[in-house]
Amino acid sequence: AMKTGVARNPIKNWTAYKQELSSRMGIDNKLIMAIRNKAKQEPKRVVFAEANNFKVLKAVQFVIREGIARPVLLGNEEKIKALIEENQLQIENVTVIDLFKSVSDDQRHRYAKILYEKRRRKGMTYDEAVEKMYNRDYFGAMMVETGEADAFISGFSRKYSDTIRPALQVIGVKEQFNHIAGMYILITKKGPIFLADTTVNMDPAPQTLVDTTILTAAEVQKFNIIPRIALLSYSNFGAFKGNGSPVRVKEAVKILHEKYPDLIADGEMQANYALNGKLRYKRYPFSKLGDNDANTLIFPNLSSGNICYKILQTMGAAEAIGPVLMGMKKPIHILQRDSSVREIINMVAIAVVDAQAVPGTGE
Numbered sequence: 134a135m136k137t138g139v140a141r142n143p144i145k146n147w148t149a150y151k152q153e154l155s156s157r158m159g160i161d162n163k164l165i166m167a168i169r170n171k172a173k174q175e176p177k178r179v180v181f182a183e184a185n186n187f188k189v190l191k192a193v194q195f196v197i198r199e200g201i202a203r204p205v206l207l208g209n210e211e212k213i214k215a216l217i218e219e220n221q222l223q224i225e226n227v228t229v230i231d232l233f234k235s236v237s238d239d240q241r242h243r244y245a246k247i248l249y250e251k252r253r254r255k256g257m258t259y260d261e262a263v264e265k266m267y268n269r270d271y272f273g274a275m276m277v278e279t280g281e282a283d284a285f286i287s288g289f290s291r292k293y294s295d296t297i298r299p300a301l302q303v304i305g306v307k308e309q310f311n312h313i314a315g316m317y318i319l320i321t322k323k324g325p326i327f328l329a330d331t332t333v334n335m336d337p338a339p340q341t342l343v344d345t346t347i348l349t350a351a352e353v354q355k356f357n358i359i360p361r362i363a364l365l366s367y368s369n370f371g372a373f374k375g376n377g378s379p380v381r382v383k384e385a386v387k388i389l390h391e392k393y394p395d396l397i398a399d400g401e402m403q404a405n406y407a408l409n410g411k412l413r414y415k416r417y418p419f420s421k422l423g424d425n426d427a428n429t430l431i432f433p434n435l436s437s438g439n440i441c442y443k444i445l446q447t448m449g450a451a452e453a454i455g456p457v458l459m460g461m462k463k464p465i466h467i468l469q470r471d472s473s474v475r476e477i478i479n480m481v482a483i484a485v486v487d488a489q490a491v492p493g494t495g496e
């Protein structure tokens with residue numbers, strides 16, 4: 134077998150290991166446990182694009198053992214086996230698919246045809262479609278597209294944008310939306326807050342902000358939490374008069390108020406007014422949020438959303454779950470590069486819960 138290094142911390146005490154992977158910083162992790170427990174009720178087939186990776190395999194070991202998901206591993210079979218053996222990982226009876234060895238011509242061409250049908254008027258030839266099926270992001274997404282798997286996890290070792298393009302091409306966006314967006318759940322000492330868009334749309338137009346808000350609201354409701362949404366900027370309720378993000382946010386809020394009058398969403402506002410309802414109420418009592426603290430934050434652009442969550446997460450201010458990809462037709466999630474094992478596990482649980490809501494998944 135191929136050598137990959139010394140064994141890294143084989144598990145001696147599963148209960149202790151479970152605890153270590155479950156809680157952190159004394160932050161209340163009820164929400165995380167609820168997501169994992171929901172996943173366990175009906176574990177789904179999750180394809181891992183980057184199975185020849187130690188941390189990914191550690192997460193795979195955990196989700197098998199805990200009954201959170203039924204993993205399908207993509208990658209070099211020898212390398213995966215070597216990693217499992219050398220690190221004494223408890224992974225048995227799992228389907229491993231090596232794109233260069235264990236895929237039949239039949240399956241490859243069946244998948245290629247589907248991709249070709251979707252992309253032939255966007256410049257893709259049939260030969261190119263066949264070639265793409267040697268790429269784990271295309272192949273894995275295609276397994277979900279055809280219903281041969283229920284969800285897909287990728288992104289651990291590569292650039293987010295490279296991983297998301299295949300998913301957009303193979304799976305695509307839900308009919309009623311024009312945009313996908315990424316959400317992070319931050320479990321803080323004051324409870325969970327939901328942040329979007331943290332991963333996809335660089336300079337969102339007002340309608341993109343609207344899509345992101347609606348997608349996020351739906352996601353928050355899935356956790357039985359009523360979304361109280363603040364659309365953030367560096368200005369409050371029209372105070373800034375120039376061009377730029379406050380104006381786009383203000384425009385998005387206008388559309389939201391017209392089209393979704395029941396949604397508790399308002400802005401533009403600064404983050405301190407969003408998170409401190411009493412403070413806001415004194416100065417802006419007319420806001421739809423009343424004197425409530427916002428629990429859902431919509432950022433004016435990708436820079437602010439991405440930077441904000443990474444600061445909070447890295448400084449230890451919050452346990453982060455994400456990025457939860459919203460708006461895809463099927464459960465596809467792209468990890469942040471170099472995710473921790475716990476982050477991968479939580480994303481798998483989210484993906485399984487997502488898949489449970491898709492009719493007709495599972496064999």
Ligand code: ACO
Nearest residue numbers: 293294297298301306311312313332333334456468469470
């Ligand atoms: N929502 C839905 N569909 C989209 C979106 C979107 N936000 N963006 C592009 N698409 C569609 C396009 O319409 C296109 O469809 P088509 O080919 O069928 O006509 C398809 O996806 C591919 O589009 P491209 O033009 O190849 O992609 P584009 O250059 O627009 O890039 C991408 C899309 C990759 C998402 C880009 O917006 C991007 O790079 N975003 C930033 C990603 C990033 O770096 N995030 C930060 C790091 S992530 C992290 O920290 C965890």
